Amino acid sequence: MISAKNLTRSFGPIVAVDDISFDVEKGQVLGFLGPNGAGKTTTMRILAGFIKPDSGTAGICGYDILKNPIKAKQSLGYLAENAPLYNEMTVGGFLNFVCDIRRISGKARTKKMDEIVPTCAIESVYHQTIETLSKGYRRRVGLAQALIHDPAVLILDEPTDGLDPNQKYEVRKLIKKLSAEKCIIVSTHILEEVEDVCTRTIIIARGKILADSTPEELKEKHQCSLDKVFRKITMAKSA
Amino acid sequence: MRSFWAVFKRELKSYFTTPVAYVFLVIFLFFSGYLTFRQGFFEARQADMYAFFMNLPLLFIFMVPSVAMRLWSEERKSGSIEILLTLPVTITEAVLGKFFAAWFFLLIALLLTIPMPITIFVLGEPDTGLIITGYIGSLLMAGGFLAIGCFFSAVSKNQVISFILSVVACAILVFAGMPTTMNYLSSFLPVNLVGAIGTMSFRTHFESIQRGVLEFKDISYFVFLIVGWIIASGIILDERKAQ
Numbered sequence: 001m002i003s004a005k006n007l008t009r010s011f012g013p014i015v016a017v018d019d020i021s022f023d024v025e026k027g028q029v030l031g032f033l034g035p036n037g038a039g040k041t042t043t044m045r046i047l048a049g050f051i052k053p054d055s056g057t058a059g060i061c062g063y064d065i066l067k068n069p070i071k072a073k074q075s076l077g078y079l080a081e082n083a084p085l086y087n088e089m090t091v092g093g094f095l096n097f098v099c100d101i102r103r104i105s106g107k108a109r110t111k112k113m114d115e116i117v118p119t120c121a122i123e124s125v126y127h128q129t130i131e132t133l134s135k136g137y138r139r140r141v142g143l144a145q146a147l148i149h150d151p152a153v154l155i156l157d158e159p160t161d162g163l164d165p166n167q168k169y170e171v172r173k174l175i176k177k178l179s180a181e182k183c184i185i186v187s188t189h190i191l192e193e194v195e196d197v198c199t200r201t202i203i204i205a206r207g208k209i210l211a212d213s214t215p216e217e218l219k220e221k222h223q224c225s226l227d228k229v230f231r232k233i234t235m236a237k238s239a
Numbered sequence: 240m241r242s243f244w245a246v247f248k249r250e251l252k253s254y255f256t257t258p259v260a261y262v263f264l265v266i267f268l269f270f271s272g273y274l275t276f277r278q279g280f281f282e283a284r285q286a287d288m289y290a291f292f293m294n295l296p297l298l299f300i301f302m303v304p305s306v307a308m309r310l311w312s313e314e315r316k317s318g319s320i321e322i323l324l325t326l327p328v329t330i331t332e333a334v335l336g337k338f339f340a341a342w343f344f345l346l347i348a349l350l351l352t353i354p355m356p357i358t359i360f361v362l363g364e365p366d367t368g369l370i371i372t373g374y375i376g377s378l379l380m381a382g383g384f385l386a387i388g389c390f391f392s393a394v395s396k397n398q399v400i401s402f403i404l405s406v407v408a409c410a411i412l413v414f415a416g417m418p419t420t421m422n423y424l425s426s427f428l429p430v431n432l433v434g435a436i437g438t439m440s441f442r443t444h445f446e447s448i449q450r451g452v453l454e455f456k457d458i459s460y461f462v463f464l465i466v467g468w469i470i471a472s473g474i475i476l477d478e479r480k481a482q
């Protein structure tokens with residue numbers, strides 16, 4: 001459902017993403033791992049259609065992100081890093097705006113709202129202005145925005161960053177629940193999360209894919225914890 | 240089209256959920272009235288709105304960029320542009336949605352000056368057509384200023400920088416048509432060139448509309464100006480959105 005083909009993107013002299021290709025199928029949860037500045041966010045932004053690749057392309061549910069960006073974006077839910085939102089809007093106002101753009105109206109909108117607001121546990125802040133929210137709530141509003149149209153593909157950039165342990169647990173539970181029906185990419189720095197929710201991991205550093213396997217296989221191959229595997233792979237290459 | 244309206248609605252609402260709209264409206268209405276009466280509205284003993292409309296270009300130099308500066312600068316600074324452009328919206332729809340929302344807001348501001356024509360209708364018998372073309376001209380001019388402001392807002396993440404750049408650009412376009420500027424330029428530039436600079440000015444076209452004639456050349460001037468700057472802001476935005 002997601003297929004990235006030879007994605008390359010550089011910012012000035014820095015090659016952020018260097019010839020990355022991978023496919024993700026329905027039912028898979030792909031954990032995107034890598035040190036800071038490895039190119040995770042850039043890859044996700046390219047897939048979400050926010051920035052254009054210098055070369056290569058990608059498909060979301062069969063729609064090319066360059067040739068058919070609107071269709072691709074319609075089948076995609078995206079939670080950006082740090083969950084940027086419109087600060088002056090209320091949570092409800094913001095979700096209604098997203099529904100306006102996503103063409104969810106009338107009864108369908110009421111139904112979706114009734115579903116998504118409790119799922120993301122944002123009932124208590126529904127009428128609050130977004131700028132007054134804590135980091136955790138902001139991220140949950142971002143998550144609600146990404147899920148409201150029930151997309152086939154989900155791209156979540158550090159979805160649990162800034163959440164308390166209970167919320168982290170809830171979000172992981174949610175990802176696991178959604179995973180059967182969807183195709184999900186999650187980037188994270190929390191390795192236990194990868195072991196918990198991901199069916200596959202890709203480790204990237206300096207814009208290149210260094211490992212593409214399941215968390216179990218990685219542990220077996222290197223005979224140590226995922227933590228050590230991560231260090232072994234990324235440190236060896238950058239040294 | 241649906242996405243255009245969604246962006247339009249959100250943008251217009253956001254003027255009124257922040258103090259921007261109220262501060263702007265109060266200051267705009269105060270100065271538009273103050274400048275009109277200070278320049279001898281009663282002493283002129285004429286039932287027209289000449290004094291009101293003639294001050295608008297100067298007022299717009301500062302007021303319109305203050306409406307336009309937040310359009311894209313704020314989105315880029317807060318990062319919400321990433322949300323907007325990963326929703327199924329094309330850049331064209333987003334740029335136009337925002338531009339028309341801001342233009343509609345300026346239309347509201349202009350409509351709130353209605354007490355001015357009412358006063359004149361009470362005091363005398365003004366030419367209605369002249370007042371209507373005056374308002375149409377003002378709205379077109381506001382659109383021109385706004386398109387410039389929209390462009391500079393897309394250029395910089397910093398609202399202050401985009402404000403200053405668009406004030407300067409608008410001021411150049413207004414003052415290019417002033418008789419003093421023209422006289423100065425004609426002291427060392429060929430006459431034809433000075434004439435060309437004069438016709439590029441807002442003022443020349445705005446004043447010609449103020450005489451009550453909607454001429455094709457004046458309307459097309461504003462339309463081309465708006466379309467040109469809007470296209471430029473779309474291009475610059477596509478280029479810089481992720482920086």
